[in-house]
Amino acid sequence: MAVQDLPELSPSEMRRFGRHLVLPEFGLERQRRLKAGSVLLVGAGGLGSPTALYLAAAGVGRIGLVDPDVVEETNLQRQIAHGHSTLGRQKTESAAQRMRDLNPDVVVERHDVFLTVENALEIIAGYDVVVDGTDNFPTRYLVNDACAKLGKPNVFGGVLRFDGQVSVFDASRGPCYRCVFPEPPPSELAPNCAEAGVLGVLPGVIGALQATEAIKLLSGLGEPLIGRLLVYDGLDLSFQTVDLMKASGCPCCSGRPEDIVLRETRMVCSAPTVGGSLSADELQTRLDAGEPILLLDVRNPPEWAGGTIPGALQLSKPDIDQAVQAVLHEGAAREGTSLAAIPRDRDVVVYCQSGMRSSAVIRELVAAGYEASRLLNLDRGFSAWVGRNT
């Protein structure tokens, strides 16, 4: 946009953004570019929270938020745009309230939906820059493909445990996400933050970096992180940058943008499915009928403290891993390990939070001599049970 077409700042905005205006490299023109600019945040959770707050505070004129979820207590360890006062409310509504408190002039547009193949192009087309702060692979690939097709820069950020990654994927000027990671991992090798954990401050670090890149892209300041991946290690507190390359055979961006077809990315489990499964409804029916089922909760003690299915035997997956290892490789007798508490003569319903860890435990138990037909995985785990009973 030509300088003469940029919106003027009001006296209030001149005061508010004074610390930007005194930066010689930033100045009035770049602040006006922020006011004229728009950013779409896909995800208003761990990464989206700091990004939304900093972009609103910095003076970005229009910010869109895409998130279908409501605020839950487990979010508050890291999702700082929300609070106890907004528990149960839409995340977009909760974040918008905080953003307007920081900057009453910001225009916040709420999209309380999942980003899908059907709506992605229409939603993303309305913004200058996209910030990917989602929590799952299918949406990340969808955001990438839609941005490549529309020629939008995609400020990527990912977190897990203590690790973070940041890049700017702009297929017109460098590699896209698929150039670096052509396909998602199989589901058993792709734990989410609920399964693998995340240090609460980690998305704060990475989200703030994403906000920095979005501000640079809108204002034309500095060198964007295109063609480079920033890798953050929270344990040794190191930042490393690696050079990326645009893949000549990239399934997304090696052809013409207009030829890119959005497709749903499905997560596939490459490990063989062992044992059976049942839904939360089916479990309730069998419990109501008084069937002698053993419930086995393989989550970790902090998760047990947040609630469990009454009567469940609590044996964490690491404990079971260790016991199976001892039986299979160290000649230990099953009765001498924690496996002794798991009967072999009746059905055992194994559950974790979402059904992934329990599926792995069933494979281990079968390897340790349990009959697969006696082992049942609770579909979608404790989350499904809670969803059914609330």
Added chain:
Amino acid sequence: MATVYLPSSLRRYVDQRSTIAVPGETVSAVLTNLAATAQGLHCHLFAADKLRSFVFVSKNGQDIRLLNGLETPVESGDQIRILSSIAGG
């Protein structure tokens, strides 16, 4: 010996160490030698002897595909970084 950097999700295979010195004259040899220390790690890195599509490897800060892929020569002191795609947000 190259120094291999592992993301925290893979450190359980190497006694929670963030770096490990591994012999090998190519990136392929270094990764194969590393994976020989733990079956789970091999499964994470390779499928049918090809690097899995969600695993990214750099040598001295460069995507190995910018060099010679898995056949990129490795000299003593080189830094090999393994990254896995992560989707948490």
